[in-house]
Each structure stands twice: as structure tokens, then as C-alpha cells.
Amino acid sequence: MKLLDVRNLKIAFRQDGQLLPAVKGVSFDVMKGETVALVGESGSGKSVTALSTVSLLPESAEIEGSIKYDGREMVGATWKELRRTRGNDISFIFQEPMTSLNPLHTLEKQLRESIQLHQGLEGQALHDKIVELLDKVGIPDPESRLKSYPHQLSGGQRQRVMIAMALANGPDLLIADEPTTALDVTIQAQILDLLADLIRSEGMSLLFITHDLSIVRKFADRVNVMKDGEIVEAGRTDELFANPRHPYTRKLLSAEATGKPLPVPAGAQEIASTKDLRIWFPIERGLLRKTVGHIKAVNAASFSVREGETVGIVGESGSGKTTLALAVMRLISSQGPVVFLGDDIQGWKSKQLRGLRRDMQIVFQDPYGSLSPRMTCEEIIAEGLAVHGVEPGRNKREMVAEIMTEVGLNPEMMHRYPHEFSGGQRQRIAIARAMILRPRLVVLDEPTSALDMTVQVQIVDLLRRLQEKYKLAYLFISHDLKVVRALSHKVLVMKSGDVVEQGDVDQVFDAPKTDYTKALMAAAFEIKAADGAAM
Incomplete structure (x- = not known):
């Protein structure tokens, strides 16, 4: 039927x-x-x-x-x-639950609205229905979660809540x-x-x-x-x-992203390193804001990245991947040495760090969110030049045109605004903004996860070419392990703030040592390995 x-x-x-x-x-x-x-x-x-x-x-x-x-x-x-x-x-489940859920309403209130509208339940019957739905979609201890707000849940839990809302009235089509x-x-x-x-x-x-x-x-x-x-x-x-x-x-x-990056030359300069880096956020309570505990975002992380090398950082949401990278860039506080180009910059003040910012850049996951909608492509890409200056004998527009060509964009489009570009083009703009300063270290925070598969391949190829040409060091954060394998030389596996495994990418992918890494690999490659049988 x-x-x-x-x-x-x-x-x-x-x-x-x-x-x-x-x-x-x-x-x-x-x-x-x-x-x-x-x-x-x-x-x-x-x-x-x-x-x-x-x-x-x-x-x-x-x-x-x-x-x-x-x-x-x-x-x-x-x-x-x-x-x-x-x-x-007919009910819908959308891509990004954080934008689909109301940040000002508790889970109970958001589920209650739909059920009351269509079923007219009230009181204890309504309460029981909400708890039943949250239990059905796998929310642990659903009774205790009713007063939670969306930001207090993980990405997977927020998506489960969206599914619960979609199921609330027993739709025939999802x-x-x-x-x-x-x-x-x-x-x-x-x-x-x-x-x-x-x-x-x-x-x-x-x-x-x-x-x-x-x-x-x-x-x-x-x-x-x-x-x-x-x-x-x-x-x-x-x-x-x-x-x-x-x-x-x-x-x-x-x-599908395939292939491997060029080997790192012997004797390549170490660009950045950490030793037992710790990032704990204090939990403060009371009128005097007394510290009663800590959120242990990263515990004792040690690694290094060399010129022309990519270190992949993988793990579930909340494992500390992005927090670790931000600490290396001295954008958040941490304890332990952070060595960049031979200097321990851990205790440096903002004024001292300003001169280093040209050498460390970041490309974010969502290019539409990280690009100002009120600035043209030219203004966005040239933004760093206003702070760090233009190369002697060059003009700003000439440098913008050159980097646009290098990342595969037509310089004639530099007068356009972000909404006039596709997702892949916006990510190229974000990459151009970072690369125009000729950095030594680039943090790539999920730069391909929001892109189509064909565009992902193009971006991975672009990042490889730029790395080979300028001997860039990359910290590559991603949950897509196929892309990590195609782009990385080494990989760190993080879980709940701990580096549970690290090593050469082939070694970790082909012979994972910890149960957690094995579970990650199974989850990543089970979908691809499926035989296509209908559900």
C-alpha cells in the first residue's frame, strides 16, 4: 500500500x-x-x-x-x-538538533507541547507518556532528564530527544x-x-x-x-x-577520500608539542564562588607535530579533541608545557602571543557560521592581513586573488558574500583566510563533516596540496575516520579527556590496542562494509 x-x-x-x-x-x-x-x-x-x-x-x-x-x-x-x-x-527529524530544539525550554516542556496539541493528555498521563518516549529512544534515567535543557545533553542525546518528539504522536511516516x-x-x-x-x-x-x-x-x-x-x-x-x-x-x-599524504622528511622541524598537558575547568558554587570540583576536559596529553606532518585527533563528542587543540593555540588556559617553534609559550601574555598568531591558524567545521555574512569574500580572506600586515612589495587585493586561485576559487568572485557560495566554496574561503598568512601550524576542526562526499574528496586533496607546497603542520580533528586515514601521518585517540592510544595511522587503524579504539573502528567501517541487504 x-x-x-x-x-x-x-x-x-x-x-x-x-x-x-x-x-x-x-x-x-x-x-x-x-x-x-x-x-x-x-x-x-x-x-x-x-x-x-x-x-x-x-x-x-x-x-x-x-x-x-x-x-x-x-x-x-x-x-x-x-x-x-x-x-x-508525518513527523520530521532534522540534521542539527541544537538548532531545532528550543534552548530556553526543558525537554519536558518541548515534548509536552506536541503531545497536548494532538492527544490532549494532561497531568500524570502526560508525564508518564514523556518518560516512556525518552526511555524508548534510549535516554538513560529519563525521569531525571525532564528538567534538562538542550545544552546539557550530548549531541547523540539531543538527536534522541528529536526522535522522541517525532515519535510522540505515533506517526505513520517519519x-x-x-x-x-x-x-x-x-x-x-x-x-x-x-x-x-x-x-x-x-x-x-x-x-x-x-x-x-x-x-x-x-x-x-x-x-x-x-x-x-x-x-x-x-x-x-x-x-x-x-x-x-x-x-x-x-x-x-x-x-571517498583515499590515498595517503607524502611521508614526513627525515629531520623535519618540530612545530608544536605538549607534555602531560592538563585542562581542567573549575566547578564554582555559592556566593563566594568556591571551587567544589573540576570538569576534567583533558588529562596528561602528550604529543608533537612536525613540519609537513598531520596528526589526526579522533574520539566521540566531549572527549576533549577540540579543547586540546585550542590549548595548543593558547586560546584557552591549560597546565603543562606548550612548545611552539622551540619556545614554551605557556606563560606568555596576549601581547607576546600576538606575534605568533600569524604562524598558527584554525579552520572550523561550519564555514557558514565562521564567516561573517556582512563581509565580502575579499574582506574575510584579508582580515588577518589588517592585523599582521601585508608582505613587502605586495598589495592586499593581489594577495587575496593569489590565495583564492590556489584554493580553487575564481578571484572574480571576491566581491560576493558568503550566502552566494556553496558549502564547499565557503570552506575554501575559510581555508584561504587561514593560508593567506602562510602559517606554520593549522588546526582543522571537523573541516569536512558538513560537506557532501564529493566535496570532501576535493577539500582533502586541497589540504594535501597546500601541505606539500608550504610544509604545513596540521592538527586534524574529525569523527570521519576514513578522512583521518587519508590525511594523517599519526593519530591520537581520545576518550573522556584521556589519550587512550596514539601512533602511526596505519598501526592504530590496522591493529588497535584498546577496546575503545576497536569500537571506534568497528563503528566507522561497519556501515561501509555492509552488504547492502535491505532492512
């Missing part, structure tokens, strides 16, 4: 008196109890298609075609009909829009297993939207591949993976 039936769907957005097509005649269906995947790169029309099912698109959108849910037409449906369907019959992209590999595996169990036990259908085909292979019954607003190929998962017909599908399937 067809639960969702989409036929010849066309969506365009009005902008400056023009209609810009986003979806061009898409047709697909979802049967009861089935998992169907929509895959493709950013901008292919996946999310727009999903949001149109219950008219969640902005007023500037114009929709043609037919979207039938359980035989009821959703295109042109009344507000009353849409309200009954949203969250009751639409999951990139629900695991921002999660660590072990948490990603847990969320996927949870969704699979819930679909079986609740008898739901799932429309799964992602750019990661390795997840689809394990998870979906059927796949629809989207490109430029059209479905270019569709079929059963096992058949499509075994015999992809469209060139774009073959491109997506082959998009």
Missing part, C-alpha cells in the same frame, strides 16, 4: 521577480513499512522535496504536481488538514533529513540502529535524506538519486549499488 505518492512535483522560488526552479518533475513513492532514501549533493532538491510533503516551504515557493499522503492530496490542502497531518501522521551528519561514528551507528528498531517495532515508514551512500547501503530498501532537482536514477538498494547506471550515481559511489 502506498503511504506517500509524489507525482511530477515541481517547486520554484520567487526571487527578484523571477522563478528559480529547485525541483523539476520529481516522482516517487513510499510504501507502508518501507524505508526509501533520497540521496544527492547539497542543492539537489532533497530537503525541499521533503518539506513540501506538508507545505513547510516559505511563501516564496510555488508548487505544482501531486503529493498524496494515504490517499489525501497535500498540495493545496487547507490549514486545518495540514495541522492535523504535521507531527501526527522523514529524517540528514539525522546523523553531525554525529560521531559510534553515536551515528547507535542512532541508525535505534531508527531501524523503531521502524520495525512501530510499523512506520521512513523517508531518509542523506548525502552519504554508505549509510543508505545498510539502511534503505529503495534509493532515489537526485541531481539538480531531478531523480536521475531509482531502484532497489542492492541492485543500484551493484549496477549503477547513471554517471552521477557512479560518481557518488566512488566519492
Whole structure:
């Protein structure tokens, strides 16, 4: 039985008196109890298609075609009909729970609103329903979590809360829009297993939207591949993976960071190192702010990174990866030596450190969040030059044009703003901003996790080229172990603030010593190694 039936769907957005097509005649269906995947790169029309099912698109959108849910037409449906369907019959799980959950409301309040709206429960019955939902999605000791706020939960727990909200009213169709992209590999595996169990036990259908085909292979019954607003190929998962017909599908399937960086030359200069570095944050209470304990973010971390070398730092959210890198850059306080270019800079003041900032730069995970929307590409890239100065005999625009070309951007686009670039282009701008100062050490904090697989490969190749040309030292923080292996020479594995294992990347990946590292590797490569069997 067809639960969702989409036929010849066309969506365009009005902008400056023009209609810009986003979806061009898409047709697909979802049967009861089935998992169907929509895959493709950013901008292919996946999310727009999903949001149109219950008219969640902005007023500037114009929709043609037919979207039938359980035989009821959703295109042109009344507000009353849409309200009954949203969250009751069709529920959504979005990519980033921190932006989807209200930071000012407790978990209990956020779950209560949806249940009261659709079921009218009150009092103890409502309370029991909320606890039951949190327990169902694997929140430990759910009763004690009711008064918690989103920021007090880990990324995986926040995503579980989003799933609980989606399940609150027993929907028949669950639409999951990139629900695991921002999660660590072990948490990603847990969320996927949870969704699979819930679909079986609740008898739901799932429309799964992602750019990661390795997840689809394990998870979906059927796949629809989207490109430029059209479905270019569709079929059963096992058949499509075994015999992809469209060139774009073959491109997506082959998009994976591979290869290795060039070996580090013998005698390469040590750029940065730490010895038993400790980062503890005091817990202060009372009127006099007395220290009653510590949050032990990093315990006794020791490592070094040389010229032309990449040290990968891996571990789950909250393990201390980013905290360790920020301490090396002296952006947060720590205890223990931090040696940079031969000097222990641990006790240096801000004025002393200012001269070193040119030599240490950082590229963040989300390029859209780290780029000012009010500055042009040229202004963003040249921002560091205003502080550290322009090379003698050069002008600022000339240097910006040169680095833009080097990172694969057209210098003629330097007058544009961040929203006028794709995700991959924005990340190139962030890399250009760091590289224009010709640093010695670059911290790369999840620089590929928000990007499509094909764009990930391009960014990894770019980082390799820049490292080879300028002998850069990288600290590469990531939860994508395939990318870590392709880019790193050495790897540190962190858990709860401790470095539980470190060594050459091949040694750690091929023969992990600790149970935690083994679990990370299993979670990272189980999805890829799946045989494509339907759920």
C-alpha cells in the first residue's frame, strides 16, 4: 500500500521577480513499512522535496504536481488538514538538533507541547507518556532528564530527544533529513540502529535524506538519486549499488577520500608539542564562588607535530579533541608545557602571543557560521592581513586573488558574500583566510563533516596540496575516520579527556590496542562494509 505518492512535483522560488526552479518533475513513492532514501549533493532538491510533503516551504515557493499522503492530496490542502497531518501522521527529524530544539525550554516542556496539541493528555498521563518516549529512544534515567535543557545533553542525546518528539504522536511516516551528519561514528551507528528498531517495532515508514551512500547501503530498501532537482536514477538498494547506471550515481559511489599524504622528511622541524598537558575547568558554587570540583576536559596529553606532518585527533563528542587543540593555540588556559617553534609559550601574555598568531591558524567545521555574512569574500580572506600586515612589495587585493586561485576559487568572485557560495566554496574561503598568512601550524576542526562526499574528496586533496607546497603542520580533528586515514601521518585517540592510544595511522587503524579504539573502528567501517541487504 502506498503511504506517500509524489507525482511530477515541481517547486520554484520567487526571487527578484523571477522563478528559480529547485525541483523539476520529481516522482516517487513510499510504501507502508518501507524505508526509501533520497540521496544527492547539497542543492539537489532533497530537503525541499521533503518539506513540501506538508507545505513547510516559505511563501516564496510555488508548487505544482501531486503529493498524496494515504490517499489525501497535500498540495493545496487547507490549514486545518495540514495541522492535523504535521507531527501526527508525518513527523520530521532534522540534521542539527541544537538548532531545532528550543534552548530556553526543558525537554519536558518541548515534548509536552506536541503531545497536548494532538492527544490532549494532561497531568500524570502526560508525564508518564514523556518518560516512556525518552526511555524508548534510549535516554538513560529519563525521569531525571525532564528538567534538562538542550545544552546539557550530548549531541547523540539531543538527536534522541528529536526522535522522541517525532515519535510522540505515533506517526505513520517519519522523514529524517540528514539525522546523523553531525554525529560521531559510534553515536551515528547507535542512532541508525535505534531508527531501524523503531521502524520495525512501530510499523512506520521512513523517508531518509542523506548525502552519504554508505549509510543508505545498510539502511534503505529503495534509493532515489537526485541531481539538480531531478531523480536521475531509482531502484532497489542492492541492485543500484551493484549496477549503477547513471554517471552521477557512479560518481557518488566512488566519492571517498583515499590515498595517503607524502611521508614526513627525515629531520623535519618540530612545530608544536605538549607534555602531560592538563585542562581542567573549575566547578564554582555559592556566593563566594568556591571551587567544589573540576570538569576534567583533558588529562596528561602528550604529543608533537612536525613540519609537513598531520596528526589526526579522533574520539566521540566531549572527549576533549577540540579543547586540546585550542590549548595548543593558547586560546584557552591549560597546565603543562606548550612548545611552539622551540619556545614554551605557556606563560606568555596576549601581547607576546600576538606575534605568533600569524604562524598558527584554525579552520572550523561550519564555514557558514565562521564567516561573517556582512563581509565580502575579499574582506574575510584579508582580515588577518589588517592585523599582521601585508608582505613587502605586495598589495592586499593581489594577495587575496593569489590565495583564492590556489584554493580553487575564481578571484572574480571576491566581491560576493558568503550566502552566494556553496558549502564547499565557503570552506575554501575559510581555508584561504587561514593560508593567506602562510602559517606554520593549522588546526582543522571537523573541516569536512558538513560537506557532501564529493566535496570532501576535493577539500582533502586541497589540504594535501597546500601541505606539500608550504610544509604545513596540521592538527586534524574529525569523527570521519576514513578522512583521518587519508590525511594523517599519526593519530591520537581520545576518550573522556584521556589519550587512550596514539601512533602511526596505519598501526592504530590496522591493529588497535584498546577496546575503545576497536569500537571506534568497528563503528566507522561497519556501515561501509555492509552488504547492502535491505532492512
